[in-house]
Amino acid sequence: MKNKAIHGGDIYRNQVRLDFSVNVNPLGMPDGVEEALHEAVSSVQEYPDMEALALKESLAEKLAVPEEKLLFGNGASELLMAVVHALHPTKIMIPSPSFYGYQHAAKATGSKVIPLMLKEENGFLLTEELFTVLEQERPELLILANPNNPTGVLTSKEYLKQLLEKCRKTNTFLLLDECFIEFCEGQDTMLSEIGKGDRLLLLRAFTKSFAIPGVRIGYLVGSTEELLIRIREQLPEWNLSVFAQKAGQACLSSENEAYLTETVRHVKKERQFLTEELQQMGIRIFQGEANFLLFYCEENLYEKLLRRGILIRDCSNFEGLSQGYYRIAVKRHEENLQLLEAIKECLKP
Structure with a gap:
């Protein structure tokens, strides 16, 4: 087994201010x-x-x-x-x-x-x-x-x-x-x-x-x-x-029906936003329909982002994937902006 967490959400052993490794509703608990x-x-x-x-x-x-x-x-x-x-x-x-x-x-x-x-x-x-x-x-x-x-x-x-x-x-x-x-x-x-x-x-x-x-x-x-x-x-x-x-x-x-409708709308909009921004950085995105994105980047983003207090999912321990595959949750716009800015910094020569 590889030396990475089997699941996301390992905030207890890392100093994390933004957790993009778990895929829960970005709108938060009702x-x-x-x-x-x-x-x-x-x-x-x-x-x-x-x-x-x-x-x-x-x-x-x-x-x-x-x-x-x-x-x-x-x-x-x-x-x-x-x-x-x-x-x-x-x-x-x-x-x-x-x-x-x-x-x-x-x-x-x-x-x-x-x-x-x-x-x-x-x-x-x-x-x-x-x-x-x-x-x-x-x-x-x-x-x-x-x-x-x-x-x-x-x-x-x-x-x-x-x-x-x-x-x-x-x-x-x-x-x-x-x-x-x-x-x-x-x-x-x-x-x-x-x-x-x-x-x-x-x-x-x-x-x-x-x-x-x-x-x-x-x-x-x-x-x-x-x-x-x-x-x-x-x-x-x-x-x-x-x-x-x-x-x-x-x-x-029934009070949560509007909450779920807004969730779908928000996820679709922010997933597209993240996709376009990451593609502009030269990162390869795999198109999906869920509240998360799988992408490939040769840079060691997991460690570099963790040093900035941001946790993403290193997917190299998934059967069929290797080093360089990562998964990020779709979160609120301001949080997504922080992630994108941090990735830009990581990719600087």
């Missing part, structure tokens, strides 16, 4: 969510609802799915691990580059990872090659992210529907990580395919969309209740704190 967290203090002397019934009811109404198709976890990472332990697949197919947590979960169960390298010259897009390898290898589980992390590439719903049909034929479960989907214009979610067969699992979180990574609250939407029961058996009791449950309910308030 006021209503902060208020809910304060109010939750009065409930800490009680055990949290083990079933999170109030939160489940609110989310089911929001997503227009039956309550029995929902399962909550202490962040998406806990649910990812629970899925892999519940299915205990002999083989897991994971396209790369992608989120390290998928590999980590596979190692926890001793599953063999079937790699599929996404090609830079093809814009890191999924192609027909995935169908071919899926047919050949017939893994019990395929893990994908849409949009992908760290590339930001958004796969079309039409492609994913074809893929899901292929998974049914190969008896492969498709775990689709949609944790960044709410930052994408159009939000091409696969929610409408839940219930059409028994092979699809959607993984989501409140963490990114509402800027509450410290609260830890994720959820699964599953095709069948039986599958979610198997996964639930892998989770500890009372895994969702009173803070997480109250914050989750506040996130689902």
Whole structure:
């Protein structure tokens, strides 16, 4: 393993004034969510609802799915691990580059990872090659992210529907990580395919969309209740704190619809701004649809920016990427300006 952090957000071991390494909502936590967290203090002397019934009811109404198709976890990472332990697949197919947590979960169960390298010259897009390898290898589980992390590439719903049909034929479960989907214009979610067969699992979180990574609250939407029961058996009791449950309910308030709409508008505008400015500096940008940007620069930007108190994500430890690949979050305009100015200084001869 390379000597860089596996994940972003390592502000505890670095002197950081601006953190561009984590991809949370640049607009910050909504006021209503902060208020809910304060109010939750009065409930800490009680055990949290083990079933999170109030939160489940609110989310089911929001997503227009039956309550029995929902399962909550202490962040998406806990649910990812629970899925892999519940299915205990002999083989897991994971396209790369992608989120390290998928590999980590596979190692926890001793599953063999079937790699599929996404090609830079093809814009890191999924192609027909995935169908071919899926047919050949017939893994019990395929893990994908849409949009992908760290590339930001958004796969079309039409492609994913074809893929899901292929998974049914190969008896492969498709775990689709949609944790960044709410930052994408159009939000091409696969929610409408839940219930059409028994092979699809959607993984989501409140963490990114509402800027509450410290609260830890994720959820699964599953095709069948039986599958979610198997996964639930892998989770500890009372895994969702009173803070997480109250914050989750506040996130689902209709008051936040305008907040999410503004988020998409802001991310699109600032992502384009960052893209154009970095390209003018001669930096190679990889086009994506998420709230972050992947780029390549021969300069050692990670260390140089860190000396200036700015943390970015060094992507050299992603499978399929090497030294010189970096990921930055899309933040507020004034923060983005500070990053750009610092990069300009780093690139000076």
